[in-house]
Amino acid sequence: MVGIVVVSHSAKIAEGICELAGQMAAPGQKIIAAGGMSGGGIGTDAFKIQAAIEEANAGDGVLVLVDLGSAVMSAELAIDMLGDELKDRVAIADAPIVEGAIAAVVDASIGQPLVSVAATAAGARELRKK
Amino acid sequence: MANINAAIEVLAQAIIANKELLTDLDSAIGDSDHGINMARGFEAVRAKLAAANSGDDIGAVLKLIGMTLISTVGGASGPLYGTAFLRAAVAAQGKTAIDTDTAAKMLEAAIGGIKDRGKAVRGEKTMLDALEPAYAAFVQGMAEGQALPACLSLATAAAAEGVEYTKTIIATKGRASYLGERSIGHQDPGATSSYILLAAVTDYAKANA
Numbered sequence: 278m279v280g281i282v283v284v285s286h287s288a289k290i291a292e293g294i295c296e297l298a299g300q301m302a303a304p305g306q307k308i309i310a311a312g313g314m315s316g317g318g319i320g321t322d323a324f325k326i327q328a329a330i331e332e333a334n335a336g337d338g339v340l341v342l343v344d345l346g347s348a349v350m351s352a353e354l355a356i357d358m359l360g361d362e363l364k365d366r367v368a369i370a371d372a373p374i375v376e377g378a379i380a381a382v383v384d385a386s387i388g389q390p391l392v393s394v395a396a397t398a399a400g401a402r403e404l405r406k407k
Numbered sequence: 408m409a410n411i412n413a414a415i416e417v418l419a420q421a422i423i424a425n426k427e428l429l430t431d432l433d434s435a436i437g438d439s440d441h442g443i444n445m446a447r448g449f450e451a452v453r454a455k456l457a458a459a460n461s462g463d464d465i466g467a468v469l470k471l472i473g474m475t476l477i478s479t480v481g482g483a484s485g486p487l488y489g490t491a492f493l494r495a496a497v498a499a500q501g502k503t504a505i506d507t508d509t510a511a512k513m514l515e516a517a518i519g520g521i522k523d524r525g526k527a528v529r530g531e532k533t534m535l536d537a538l539e540p541a542y543a544a545f546v547q548g549m550a551e552g553q554a555l556p557a558c559l560s561l562a563t564a565a566a567a568e569g570v571e572y573t574k575t576i577i578a579t580k581g582r583a584s585y586l587g588e589r590s591i592g593h594q595d596p597g598a599t600s601s602y603i604l605l606a607a608v609t610d611y612a613k614a615n616a
Binding site for chain 2: 318320324351353354
Protein backbone atom coordinates (compact mmCIF):
# COMPACT_ATOMS: atom_id res chain seq x y z
CA MET A 278 0.00 0.00 0.00
CA VAL A 279 1.29 3.47 -0.91
CA GLY A 280 2.14 5.47 2.21
CA ILE A 281 0.91 9.05 2.68
CA VAL A 282 2.85 11.92 4.27
CA VAL A 283 1.18 15.25 5.05
CA VAL A 284 3.50 18.28 5.25
CA SER A 285 2.23 21.57 6.58
CA HIS A 286 3.86 24.60 8.19
CA SER A 287 1.54 23.89 11.10
CA ALA A 288 1.83 20.65 13.08
CA LYS A 289 -1.87 20.97 13.96
CA ILE A 290 -2.91 21.20 10.31
CA ALA A 291 -0.80 18.17 9.37
CA GLU A 292 -2.12 16.11 12.28
CA GLY A 293 -5.70 17.22 11.65
CA ILE A 294 -5.54 16.23 8.00
CA CYS A 295 -4.11 12.83 8.93
CA GLU A 296 -6.93 12.36 11.44
CA LEU A 297 -9.55 13.35 8.88
CA ALA A 298 -8.09 11.26 6.05
CA GLY A 299 -7.55 8.37 8.48
CA GLN A 300 -11.32 7.88 8.64
CA MET A 301 -11.11 6.56 5.08
CA ALA A 302 -8.04 4.38 5.64
CA ALA A 303 -7.64 0.63 5.46
CA PRO A 304 -6.38 -1.14 8.61
CA GLY A 305 -2.63 -0.61 9.03
CA GLN A 306 -2.43 2.03 6.31
CA LYS A 307 0.38 4.52 6.94
CA ILE A 308 -0.60 8.19 7.04
CA ILE A 309 2.15 10.22 8.68
CA ALA A 310 2.06 13.89 9.67
CA ALA A 311 5.20 15.99 9.20
CA GLY A 312 4.09 19.46 10.24
CA GLY A 313 5.87 22.33 11.92
CA MET A 314 9.35 22.57 13.34
CA SER A 315 10.98 20.26 15.89
CA GLY A 316 10.55 22.93 18.57
CA GLY A 317 6.83 23.19 17.77
CA GLY A 318 7.01 26.45 15.81
CA ILE A 319 5.46 27.21 12.44
CA GLY A 320 7.64 26.07 9.55
CA THR A 321 8.83 23.00 7.68
CA ASP A 322 11.78 20.75 8.44
CA ALA A 323 13.26 18.61 5.68
CA PHE A 324 14.71 16.09 8.16
CA LYS A 325 11.33 15.62 9.82
CA ILE A 326 9.78 15.06 6.38
CA GLN A 327 12.53 12.61 5.44
CA ALA A 328 11.86 10.57 8.60
CA ALA A 329 8.10 10.63 7.92
CA ILE A 330 8.62 9.35 4.36
CA GLU A 331 10.79 6.50 5.64
CA GLU A 332 8.17 5.66 8.26
CA ALA A 333 5.31 5.80 5.73
CA ASN A 334 7.01 3.51 3.22
CA ALA A 335 5.68 -0.03 3.38
CA GLY A 336 7.42 -1.04 0.16
CA ASP A 337 5.08 0.51 -2.42
CA GLY A 338 6.34 4.09 -2.23
CA VAL A 339 5.03 7.27 -0.68
CA LEU A 340 2.94 10.24 -1.81
CA VAL A 341 3.70 13.54 -0.07
CA LEU A 342 0.96 16.16 0.30
CA VAL A 343 2.23 19.70 0.94
CA ASP A 344 0.75 23.07 1.79
CA LEU A 345 2.53 26.13 0.43
CA GLY A 346 5.88 27.78 -0.18
CA SER A 347 8.75 26.20 1.71
CA ALA A 348 6.75 23.00 2.28
CA VAL A 349 7.37 22.15 -1.38
CA MET A 350 11.06 23.00 -1.18
CA SER A 351 11.58 21.15 2.10
CA ALA A 352 9.78 18.08 0.71
CA GLU A 353 11.97 18.14 -2.40
CA LEU A 354 15.07 18.44 -0.23
CA ALA A 355 13.83 15.56 1.96
CA ILE A 356 13.42 13.37 -1.13
CA ASP A 357 16.93 14.31 -2.32
CA MET A 358 18.28 13.10 1.02
CA LEU A 359 16.57 9.69 0.84
CA GLY A 360 18.45 6.55 -0.13
CA ASP A 361 18.53 5.81 -3.86
CA GLU A 362 16.18 2.86 -3.56
CA LEU A 363 13.34 4.83 -1.95
CA LYS A 364 13.98 8.14 -3.73
CA ASP A 365 12.47 6.97 -7.03
CA ARG A 366 9.30 5.74 -5.32
CA VAL A 367 8.31 9.03 -3.70
CA ALA A 368 6.25 11.75 -5.34
CA ILE A 369 4.96 15.16 -4.27
CA ALA A 370 1.25 15.59 -5.04
CA ASP A 371 0.26 18.60 -7.14
CA ALA A 372 -2.96 18.75 -5.15
CA PRO A 373 -4.89 20.72 -2.53
CA ILE A 374 -3.62 19.38 0.77
CA VAL A 375 -6.92 18.43 2.48
CA GLU A 376 -8.94 17.11 -0.45
CA GLY A 377 -5.82 15.61 -2.01
CA ALA A 378 -4.89 13.73 1.15
CA ILE A 379 -8.35 12.23 1.49
CA ALA A 380 -8.49 11.22 -2.19
CA ALA A 381 -4.98 9.75 -1.96
CA VAL A 382 -5.78 7.74 1.16
CA VAL A 383 -8.86 6.24 -0.47
CA ASP A 384 -6.98 5.31 -3.64
CA ALA A 385 -4.01 3.91 -1.69
CA SER A 386 -6.35 1.92 0.59
CA ILE A 387 -7.56 -0.17 -2.34
CA GLY A 388 -3.98 -1.02 -3.29
CA GLN A 389 -3.49 1.32 -6.22
CA PRO A 390 0.12 2.07 -7.30
CA LEU A 391 1.90 5.40 -6.63
CA VAL A 392 1.23 6.79 -10.10
CA SER A 393 -2.51 6.26 -9.60
CA VAL A 394 -2.55 7.62 -6.05
CA ALA A 395 -0.69 10.75 -7.23
CA ALA A 396 -3.12 11.25 -10.14
CA THR A 397 -6.13 10.77 -7.87
CA ALA A 398 -4.78 13.34 -5.42
CA ALA A 399 -4.17 15.81 -8.26
CA GLY A 400 -7.71 15.15 -9.48
CA ALA A 401 -9.01 16.48 -6.16
CA ARG A 402 -8.30 19.96 -7.57
CA GLU A 403 -11.52 19.57 -9.52
CA LEU A 404 -13.70 19.02 -6.45
CA ARG A 405 -15.78 22.19 -6.76
CA LYS A 406 -17.56 23.70 -3.78
CA LYS A 407 -20.33 25.20 -5.89
CA MET B 408 40.75 32.98 5.44
CA ALA B 409 42.24 32.69 8.87
CA ASN B 410 39.78 30.59 10.83
CA ILE B 411 36.50 29.20 9.64
CA ASN B 412 34.89 29.11 13.08
CA ALA B 413 35.75 32.77 13.71
CA ALA B 414 34.41 33.66 10.26
CA ILE B 415 31.13 31.86 10.91
CA GLU B 416 30.79 33.68 14.23
CA VAL B 417 31.00 36.96 12.30
CA LEU B 418 28.24 35.73 9.96
CA ALA B 419 26.05 34.70 12.89
CA GLN B 420 26.54 38.05 14.61
CA ALA B 421 25.64 39.93 11.42
CA ILE B 422 22.42 37.97 10.91
CA ILE B 423 21.40 38.21 14.56
CA ALA B 424 22.16 41.97 14.63
CA ASN B 425 19.92 42.44 11.58
CA LYS B 426 17.06 40.27 12.83
CA GLU B 427 14.66 43.20 13.16
CA LEU B 428 15.60 44.75 9.82
CA LEU B 429 15.00 41.45 8.00
CA THR B 430 11.73 40.88 9.79
CA ASP B 431 10.54 44.42 9.05
CA LEU B 432 11.36 43.97 5.36
CA ASP B 433 9.51 40.66 5.35
CA SER B 434 6.48 42.09 7.13
CA ALA B 435 6.06 44.50 4.20
CA ILE B 436 5.87 41.82 1.50
CA GLY B 437 5.99 38.41 3.18
CA ASP B 438 5.07 36.54 6.32
CA SER B 439 7.20 38.62 8.73
CA ASP B 440 9.43 35.75 9.74
CA HIS B 441 12.68 36.07 7.75
CA GLY B 442 14.68 37.81 10.47
CA ILE B 443 13.33 35.60 13.23
CA ASN B 444 13.92 32.45 11.16
CA MET B 445 17.45 33.40 10.09
CA ALA B 446 18.43 34.48 13.60
CA ARG B 447 17.07 31.21 15.05
CA GLY B 448 19.02 29.29 12.40
CA PHE B 449 22.29 31.04 13.11
CA GLU B 450 21.82 30.79 16.89
CA ALA B 451 21.51 27.02 16.31
CA VAL B 452 24.58 27.08 14.06
CA ARG B 453 26.55 28.76 16.85
CA ALA B 454 25.46 26.12 19.36
CA LYS B 455 26.12 23.21 16.98
CA LEU B 456 29.59 24.46 16.05
CA ALA B 457 30.52 24.97 19.69
CA ALA B 458 29.32 21.47 20.57
CA ALA B 459 30.77 19.70 17.54
CA ASN B 460 34.27 21.19 17.74
CA SER B 461 34.58 20.33 14.08
CA GLY B 462 38.06 21.81 13.76
CA ASP B 463 39.29 23.77 10.79
CA ASP B 464 38.04 21.61 7.93
CA ILE B 465 36.01 24.24 6.12
CA GLY B 466 34.00 21.68 4.18
CA ALA B 467 32.94 19.91 7.39
CA VAL B 468 31.97 23.18 9.08
CA LEU B 469 29.92 24.37 6.10
CA LYS B 470 28.17 21.00 5.90
CA LEU B 471 27.20 21.22 9.55
CA ILE B 472 25.89 24.75 8.95
CA GLY B 473 23.81 23.60 5.97
CA MET B 474 22.27 20.71 7.91
CA THR B 475 21.54 22.97 10.89
CA LEU B 476 19.86 25.66 8.78
CA ILE B 477 17.69 23.04 7.04
CA SER B 478 16.31 21.81 10.36
CA THR B 479 16.01 25.08 12.27
CA VAL B 480 15.12 27.97 9.93
CA GLY B 481 11.62 26.80 9.01
CA GLY B 482 10.79 29.15 6.14
CA ALA B 483 11.91 28.94 2.52
CA SER B 484 15.30 30.34 3.48
CA GLY B 485 16.00 27.07 5.39
CA PRO B 486 16.14 24.74 2.40
CA LEU B 487 17.60 27.51 0.22
CA TYR B 488 20.50 28.60 2.43
CA GLY B 489 20.85 25.02 3.70
CA THR B 490 21.36 23.75 0.16
CA ALA B 491 23.70 26.69 -0.58
CA PHE B 492 25.96 25.85 2.37
CA LEU B 493 25.89 22.10 1.57
CA ARG B 494 26.96 22.82 -2.03
CA ALA B 495 29.65 25.27 -0.92
CA ALA B 496 30.86 22.59 1.51
CA VAL B 497 31.56 20.24 -1.39
CA ALA B 498 33.64 22.93 -3.10
CA ALA B 499 35.60 23.50 0.14
CA GLN B 500 36.00 19.85 1.12
CA GLY B 501 39.26 19.09 2.92
CA LYS B 502 40.42 22.70 2.87
CA THR B 503 41.58 24.64 5.92
CA ALA B 504 42.11 27.92 4.07
CA ILE B 505 40.28 29.54 1.20
CA ASP B 506 41.97 31.13 -1.78
CA THR B 507 40.31 33.27 -4.42
CA ASP B 508 39.74 30.37 -6.78
CA THR B 509 38.11 28.21 -4.08
CA ALA B 510 35.92 31.12 -2.94
CA ALA B 511 34.67 31.58 -6.52
CA LYS B 512 33.87 27.86 -6.78
CA MET B 513 32.06 27.94 -3.42
CA LEU B 514 29.98 30.96 -4.43
CA GLU B 515 29.15 29.40 -7.79
CA ALA B 516 28.13 26.12 -6.14
CA ALA B 517 26.02 27.90 -3.53
CA ILE B 518 24.18 29.92 -6.18
CA GLY B 519 23.62 26.76 -8.23
CA GLY B 520 22.10 25.12 -5.16
CA ILE B 521 19.73 28.04 -4.57
CA LYS B 522 18.65 28.01 -8.24
CA ASP B 523 18.05 24.25 -8.20
CA ARG B 524 16.12 24.32 -4.95
CA GLY B 525 14.10 27.47 -5.59
CA LYS B 526 13.65 26.97 -9.34
CA ALA B 527 14.26 30.69 -9.62
CA VAL B 528 16.22 32.90 -11.98
CA ARG B 529 17.55 36.43 -11.63
CA GLY B 530 14.93 39.19 -11.87
CA GLU B 531 12.26 37.53 -9.70
CA LYS B 532 13.01 39.56 -6.56
CA THR B 533 14.93 36.86 -4.68
CA MET B 534 18.35 36.32 -3.13
CA LEU B 535 19.64 35.58 -6.64
CA ASP B 536 19.30 39.28 -7.50
CA ALA B 537 22.03 39.95 -4.94
CA LEU B 538 24.11 36.80 -5.38
CA GLU B 539 24.41 36.51 -9.15
CA PRO B 540 25.76 40.04 -9.69
CA ALA B 541 28.02 39.44 -6.67
CA TYR B 542 29.48 36.34 -8.29
CA ALA B 543 29.99 38.15 -11.60
CA ALA B 544 31.80 40.99 -9.81
CA PHE B 545 33.93 38.51 -7.85
CA VAL B 546 35.01 36.70 -11.02
CA GLN B 547 35.74 40.03 -12.72
CA GLY B 548 37.98 41.03 -9.79
CA MET B 549 39.68 37.66 -9.91
CA ALA B 550 40.35 38.04 -13.65
CA GLU B 551 41.98 41.41 -12.89
CA GLY B 552 44.29 39.65 -10.45
CA GLN B 553 42.83 41.17 -7.28
CA ALA B 554 43.29 39.49 -3.89
CA LEU B 555 40.45 37.72 -2.05
CA PRO B 556 39.37 40.65 0.19
CA ALA B 557 39.24 42.98 -2.82
CA CYS B 558 37.23 40.44 -4.85
CA LEU B 559 34.83 40.06 -1.93
CA SER B 560 34.49 43.86 -1.65
CA LEU B 561 33.52 44.02 -5.31
CA ALA B 562 31.03 41.18 -4.78
CA THR B 563 29.47 42.91 -1.77
CA ALA B 564 29.12 46.21 -3.65
CA ALA B 565 27.40 44.39 -6.51
CA ALA B 566 25.12 42.60 -4.04
CA ALA B 567 24.16 45.97 -2.53
CA GLU B 568 23.22 47.23 -5.98
CA GLY B 569 21.25 44.01 -6.50
CA VAL B 570 19.30 44.63 -3.30
CA GLU B 571 18.45 48.15 -4.55
CA TYR B 572 17.34 46.64 -7.86
CA THR B 573 14.87 44.36 -6.06
CA LYS B 574 12.94 47.50 -5.04
CA THR B 575 12.10 48.13 -8.69
CA ILE B 576 10.71 44.73 -9.64
CA ILE B 577 7.65 42.58 -8.99
CA ALA B 578 8.01 39.44 -6.87
CA THR B 579 7.05 36.29 -8.75
CA LYS B 580 8.37 33.76 -6.23
CA GLY B 581 7.35 32.99 -2.69
CA ARG B 582 4.80 34.66 -0.45
CA ALA B 583 5.55 38.13 -1.88
CA SER B 584 4.21 37.02 -5.28
CA TYR B 585 0.69 37.17 -3.80
CA LEU B 586 1.15 40.96 -3.68
CA GLY B 587 1.92 41.39 -7.38
CA GLU B 588 2.61 45.05 -8.21
CA ARG B 589 2.27 46.05 -4.57
CA SER B 590 5.63 44.38 -3.99
CA ILE B 591 7.32 47.18 -6.00
CA GLY B 592 9.10 49.72 -3.80
CA HIS B 593 10.10 47.13 -1.22
CA GLN B 594 13.51 45.51 -1.15
CA ASP B 595 13.59 41.73 -1.00
CA PRO B 596 14.36 40.29 2.46
CA GLY B 597 16.19 37.26 1.00
CA ALA B 598 18.39 39.42 -1.23
CA THR B 599 19.07 41.55 1.85
CA SER B 600 20.13 38.61 4.02
CA SER B 601 22.38 37.37 1.19
CA TYR B 602 23.99 40.83 1.07
CA ILE B 603 24.43 40.84 4.87
CA LEU B 604 26.16 37.44 4.77
CA LEU B 605 28.49 38.53 1.95
CA ALA B 606 29.27 41.83 3.68
CA ALA B 607 30.14 39.96 6.89
CA VAL B 608 32.46 37.55 5.07
CA THR B 609 34.09 40.53 3.37
CA ASP B 610 34.65 42.36 6.67
CA TYR B 611 36.17 39.23 8.14
CA ALA B 612 38.45 38.66 5.13
CA LYS B 613 39.64 42.29 5.19
CA ALA B 614 40.35 42.22 8.90
CA ASN B 615 42.26 38.95 8.63
CA ALA B 616 44.02 39.39 5.30
